[in-house]
Amino acid sequence: xxxxxxxxxxxxxxxxxxIIGGCAAGPKTAxxxxxxxxxxxxxxxxxxxxxxxxxxxxxxxxxGSVPSYQNLIIxxxxxxxxxxxxxxxxxxxxxxxxxxxxxxxxxxxxGVGEIKKVNYDELVLCVGSRPYTPKVKNINLENIFHLKxxxxxxxxxxxxxxxxxxxxxGGGYIAIEILEAFVKNGLNVxxxxxxxxxxxxxxxxxxxxxKDYITKRDGKHVDFILDDEIIEFIGTKEFTGxxxxxxKTLHADxxxxxAGVVPNVELAREAGIEIGxxxxxxxxxxxxxxxxxxxxxxxxxxxxxxITKRPMYAALGTxxxxxxRVAGINVNTxxxxxxxxxxxxxxxxxTSYFDFSMSTTGLTETKARIFAKxxxxxxxxxxxxxxxxxxxxxDSNSITVKLVADKRTGELLGxxxxxxxxxxxxxxxxxxxxxxxxxxxxxxxxxxxxxxAFSSTIDPLLTAAYKLKDEIDK
Amino acid sequence: xxxxxxxxxxxxxxxxxxIIGGCAAGPKTAxxxxxxxxxxxxxxxxxxxxxxxxxxxxxxxxxGSVPSYQNLIIxxxxxxxxxxxxxxxxxxxxxxxxxxxxxxxxxxxxGVGEIKKVNYDELVLCVGSRPYTPKVKNINLENIFHLKxxxxxxxxxxxxxxxxxxxxxGGGYIAIEILEAFVKNGLNVxxxxxxxxxxxxxxxxxxxxxKDYITKRDGKHVDFILDDEIIEFIGTKEFTGxxxxxxKTLHADxxxxxAGVVPNVELAREAGIEIGxxxxxxxxxxxxxxxxxxxxxxxxxxxxxxITKRPMYAALGTxxxxxxRVAGINVNTxxxxxxxxxxxxxxxxxTSYFDFSMSTTGLTETKARIFAKxxxxxxxxxxxxxxxxxxxxxDSNSITVKLVADKRTGELLGxxxxxxxxxxxxxxxxxxxxxxxxxxxxxxxxxxxxxxAFSSTIDPLLTAAYKLKDEIDK
Numbered sequence: 001x002x003x004x005x006x007x008x009x010x011x012x013x014x015x016x017x018x019i020i021g022g023c024a025a026g027p028k029t030a031x032x033x034x035x036x037x038x039x040x041x042x043x044x045x046x047x048x049x050x051x052x053x054x055x056x057x058x059x060x061x062x063x064g065s066v067p068s069y070q071n072l073i074i075x076x077x078x079x080x081x082x083x084x085x086x087x088x089x090x091x092x093x094x095x096x097x098x099x100x101x102x103x104x105x106x107x108x109x110x111g112v113g114e115i116k117k118v119n120y121d122e123l124v125l126c127v128g129s130r131p132y133t134p135k136v137k138n139i140n141l142e143n144i145f146h147l148k149x150x151x152x153x154x155x156x157x158x159x160x161x162x163x164x165x166x167x168x169x170g171g172g173y174i175a176i177e178i179l180e181a182f183v184k185n186g187l188n189v190x191x192x193x194x195x196x197x198x199x200x201x202x203x204x205x206x207x208x209x210x211k212d213y214i215t216k217r218d219g220k221h222v223d224f225i226l227d228d229e230i231i232e233f234i235g236t237k238e239f240t241g242x243x244x245x246x247x248k249t250l251h252a253d254x255x256x257x258x259a260g261v262v263p264n265v266e267l268a269r270e271a272g273i274e275i276g277x278x279x280x281x282x283x284x285x286x287x288x289x290x291x292x293x294x295x296x297x298x299x300x301x302x303x304x305x306x307i308t309k310r311p312m313y314a315a316l317g318t319x320x321x322x323x324x325r326v327a328g329i330n331v332n333t334x335x336x337x338x339x340x341x342x343x344x345x346x347x348x349x350x351t352s353y354f355d356f357s358m359s360t361t362g363l364t365e366t367k368a369r370i371f372a373k374x375x376x377x378x379x380x381x382x383x384x385x386x387x388x389x390x391x392x393x394x395d396s397n398s399i400t401v402k403l404v405a406d407k408r409t410g411e412l413l414g415x416x417x418x419x420x421x422x423x424x425x426x427x428x429x430x431x432x433x434x435x436x437x438x439x440x441x442x443x444x445x446x447x448x449x450x451x452x453a454f455s456s457t458i459d460p461l462l463t464a465a466y467k468l469k470d471e472i473d474k
Numbered sequence: 475x476x477x478x479x480x481x482x483x484x485x486x487x488x489x490x491x492x493i494i495g496g497c498a499a500g501p502k503t504a505x506x507x508x509x510x511x512x513x514x515x516x517x518x519x520x521x522x523x524x525x526x527x528x529x530x531x532x533x534x535x536x537x538g539s540v541p542s543y544q545n546l547i548i549x550x551x552x553x554x555x556x557x558x559x560x561x562x563x564x565x566x567x568x569x570x571x572x573x574x575x576x577x578x579x580x581x582x583x584x585g586v587g588e589i590k591k592v593n594y595d596e597l598v599l600c601v602g603s604r605p606y607t608p609k610v611k612n613i614n615l616e617n618i619f620h621l622k623x624x625x626x627x628x629x630x631x632x633x634x635x636x637x638x639x640x641x642x643x644g645g646g647y648i649a650i651e652i653l654e655a656f657v658k659n660g661l662n663v664x665x666x667x668x669x670x671x672x673x674x675x676x677x678x679x680x681x682x683x684x685k686d687y688i689t690k691r692d693g694k695h696v697d698f699i700l701d702d703e704i705i706e707f708i709g710t711k712e713f714t715g716x717x718x719x720x721x722k723t724l725h726a727d728x729x730x731x732x733a734g735v736v737p738n739v740e741l742a743r744e745a746g747i748e749i750g751x752x753x754x755x756x757x758x759x760x761x762x763x764x765x766x767x768x769x770x771x772x773x774x775x776x777x778x779x780x781i782t783k784r785p786m787y788a789a790l791g792t793x794x795x796x797x798x799r800v801a802g803i804n805v806n807t808x809x810x811x812x813x814x815x816x817x818x819x820x821x822x823x824x825t826s827y828f829d830f831s832m833s834t835t836g837l838t839e840t841k842a843r844i845f846a847k848x849x850x851x852x853x854x855x856x857x858x859x860x861x862x863x864x865x866x867x868x869d870s871n872s873i874t875v876k877l878v879a880d881k882r883t884g885e886l887l888g889x890x891x892x893x894x895x896x897x898x899x900x901x902x903x904x905x906x907x908x909x910x911x912x913x914x915x916x917x918x919x920x921x922x923x924x925x926x927a928f929s930s931t932i933d934p935l936l937t938a939a940y941k942l943k944d945e946i947d948k
Contacts, residue, residue, distance in 0.1 A: 057926045071866035317931045318924035350923035359923050392545035424928045425899040436910030449824035449833050450792035452531045454898045457791045
C-alpha cells in the first residue's frame with residue numbers, strides 16, 4: 001500500500017466522473033473525488049427520488065426512536081450542488097457501454113419518458129444490493145414487504161401502526177431489528193427461519209443465547225419457527241397468512257421478508273464486468289473492475305476476507321463508505337501513480353434487541369472449521385460468560401465472549417460477544433487485534449482501560465483469552 | 475516470551491510462597507499460584523483487617539451507587555481458605571531478611587502485640603501504594619481525608635452525609651470520581667489543582683473540554699481553583715478551611731486529599747531491593763526483583779511503557795491483577811524454565827463524570843513531545859469532534875477523539891477520547907492497535923462493527939485517523 005498525497009492528485013487532468021448509486025458508496029465516492037480534485041466534473045445518478053440516506057436507520061424509524069424518515073436523509077441534492085456535484089434523481093441505468101465509455105439512463109423529463117446517454121472518463125458503479133426474494137408462492141401479494149429503500153421503511157411503519165400481528169421471514173440482523181420495532185409497538189410476531197437457529201451468523205450455542213433472551217423477555221409476543229420455511233403465502237389480493245414446509249399455517253396482518261440481500265450486478269455482467277464467486281462485482285484493492293475506467297464500490301461488490309484471504313460478500317454501510325472513499329481517491333490517480341488500497345474486511349457486525357447486544361468479527365468456529373478443511377489452520381475456541389463490570393456496580397451485566405484462534409500459530413481468528421452488557425466494545429477491540437494478526441498470548445496482555453464504571457479489572461475479553469491460551473497450551 | 479504449560483509446573487517441588495499485600499495483586503498472585511501448583515503452601519499477609527476488596531469501587535460506594543461497602547469485598551479469608559490459601563489479617567510487615575529468606579511481622583495475638591518471623595521459599599511483595607501527602611501545614615487536622623483503604627471510603631461517606639461543602643485537593647482521576655459523588659449528594663465543592671488544568675493526564679485542550687463540561691453541568695456547585703495550591707489548612711483540632719499560595723481563603727466542612735499515590739517501597743529498599751527511577755520497585759518482565767526469590771507485583775512496582783520502552787509508574791487495579799497473575803505463575807517455575815512475561819503498559823485509563831467519559835491510552839501529545847527530545851520520533855496529531863452515532867439516533871452524542879502518531883514511521887503512539895458519547899470503546903480499540911504497532915494507514919481501514927444503535931458509519935476513531943493520515947502526508 002502506498003502513501004497518497006493530495007498534492008500529487010491535483011496535478012492530474014480534469015475528468016468527467018460518473019457515479020451510479022445514491023445510497024452510501026455513491027455519495028461517498030462523489031464527495032471524496034470532488035474533494036481530492038475540485039477540477040473534476042462529478043455526476044451522481046440514482047434511480048430513486050432521493051439520495052444519501054441511512055438505510056441502516058430504517059428499523060429505528062419503524063420502531064419510533066427516529067421521529068421522521070426525513071431524519072434519515074444525510075445530504076440533499078442541494079448539499080451536493082454546493083460542493084459542485086451534480087445529482088440526477090430518477091435516472092435508471094439500463095446499459096453500460098464500456099467501448100464507447102458511456103452509460104444509458106431511462107428517466108422522465110416533464111412527465112415524458114426519455115433515454116439519455118452519458119459519457120464518462122471514469123465510471124463508478126455503486127448500484128448496491130436488493131432484498132433476496134425467496135421462491136415462495138404468491139410472494140407478490142399486497143402487504144408483503146421488503147426493507148431496502150426508504151420508501152419500504154415508510155410503508156412498513158404505516159402498516160405496522162394499523163396492525164396487531166406480523167410474520168418475519170428470516171432471522172438475521174435486519175429481522176431482529178424489525179422484530180424489536182414490532183414488539184416495541186405491541187405486535188405479536190412470528191419469525192420463520194429455515195436454519196436451526198436465528199442469527200446463524202453466530203455459532204449455534206451463541207445464537208441460542210440470543211434466542212433465549214428474546215423468548216425470556218418477550219415470549220408472549222414472539223414465536224420462533226425454526227428449521228422450517230414459508231412455501232406459500234395465503235391470500236387472493238392481500239396477504240392473510242402463510243404455510244410452511246412442515247405444514248404449519250400462520251395468520252398475520254402482514255409479512256416482512258428479511259432473507260438477506262443480493263448484489264445488483266446484472267448491468268455489470270451484461271457489460272462484461274467480471275462477477276466474483278460470491279455474486280458480487282469483482283474488484284482489485286483499488287476498487288477497479290476488470291474493465292478499464294470502470295470501478296465499483298459498496299453493496300454491489302465482493303470483498304476479500306482478511307483472515308482467509310478468500311472472497312466474501314457483506315452488504316454494510318460502513319464498508320460501502322470505506323470503499324467509496326478509496327474509489328473516490330483512486331479515480332483521480334493514474335494507473336501507475338500512488339493509490340489508496342481497500343484490503344478487505346473481517347465480516348464485523350453488530351446489532352441489538354432492546355438492551356441485548358450481539359456482535360461478531362472475523363471467523364466464527366463454524367466458519368473456521370469450514371476453512372480448516374482447505375487450509376492448515378487448526379481452530380480452537382474458548383467461551384466465557386462474565387460480568388462486564390464489577391458485580392457491585394448497579395449496571396453490571398453478564399456478557400458471553402467466544403474467541404476463536406488457530407492452535408498452530410496462536411493467532412486470533414475471530415470473536416463473538418453477546419449480552420445485555422457492552423458486547424460491541426469488546427468486538428471493536430478485537431477488530432484491531434485481527435487487523436494486526438495478534439496472537440492470543442499477545443492479546444491477553446492488552447492494557448485495556450479500567451474503571452468500575454466501564455469494565456471489570458480483568459475484562460471478559462481477557463478472561464476468554466486466558467482460557468483460550470490454556471486450551472492452546474494443552 | 476515462551477509458552478507455559480501447566481503440566482510442566484506440576485513437576486516442580488513444593489514451596490512455601492509468602493505473599494504480602496491483600497488488595498489486588500496479592501490475592502491474585504495467591505489464587506493463581508495455588509491453582510498452578512496446588513502442592514504449594516501459599517500464605518497471604520495483610521496489615522489491614524480485610525482482604526480482596528475493590529479499592530476502585532470506593533468512589534461509587536461514596537456516591538451511593540454501591541449500596542454497602544461490603545459489596546466491594548470480592549473474596550473473604552474463608553473463600554481463600556477453601557482454596558487452600560492461608561490468610562493472615564492485621565499482620566504488618568516490618569522487615570524483610572533476604573539472607574535468611576524470612577520476613578518479620580508485627581501482629582496482635584489475643585490483644586497482645588507479637589512479633590512473628592515467617593520463612594519463605596518465594597516472597598512476593600504486593601505492598602501497594604499510599605496516598606501522596608503534600609507538604610501542607612496542619613495536614614493532620616481532623617476531617618482531612620485520604621482515599622486509599624476501604625475504611626477511608628467508609629469515613630468519607632459518613633462525613634459527606636453530614637456535610638454541605640467540601641474541598642478536594644487534586645484534580646486527577648480519583649478527584650473527579652469523588653467530585654461526582656459529592657455533587658450527586660448535594661455538596662458544594664471546591665477543587666484545588668496546582669496544574670493549569672484538571673485531568674492533566676490529558677493534553678491541555680482535552681482537559682479543558684472536561685472542565686467545561688463539569689462547569690456547564692454543575693457550575694453552581696463546583697468551583698475550580700487552578701494554577702494554585704493549598705499551603706495551609708485552617709483549624710485547631712478540626713479542619714475548617716484552607717489557604718492557597720495565591721492568597722485565597724476557602725471554607726468547607728471537610729477536605730479530601732486526592733493528589734496521587736506513591737508506591738510503598740521503604741521495606742524493600744531497606745532489604746536491598748532495587749527501586750526504579752519512578753520510585754517503584756524495579757522488576758524484570760517475570761516480576762522478579764534484583765534479589766533472588768523475591769518478587770513484586772501491583773502498585774508497589776514500576777512498569778515499562780510499551781511505546782517509549784522506558785520506565786513509568788501506574789497504580790491501577792487492572793495492572794495489579796495482570797502482574798499478580800504473571801507472578802503467580804512464575805514463582806512456580808525454575809529460573810531457567812518456561813515463564814510468563816509481563817512486558818509493560820500503555821498507561822490506559824478511563825473515568826467518567828456522570829454521563830461524560832474520558833479515556834486515554836499511550837502517549838498524549840504532551841508526553842510524545844517530551845519523549846521526542848530524547849528519541850527520533852516526530853509527534854503529529856489530529857483531533858475530531860463528532861457524533862458517536864448517527865445524528866438521527868436519540869442517544870447520539872458528541873465525542874472528541876485525539877490521535878497521536880509518529881510522522882516518521884506513521885505508527886500510532888496514543889489516543890484520547892472524551893465526551894458524553896462512548897469514549898471508552900474507542901480507547902479500548904486503540905489499546906490493541908498500540909500493542910501491535912499499527913500504523914495510521916493500517917488503522918484507518920479497521921473493519922469496525924457498525925449499526926446506528928452503536929456507532930456512526932465512519933467511526934470518530936477512523937475520521938480522526940483519516941485526518942491524521944492527511945497530516946502525515948502533508
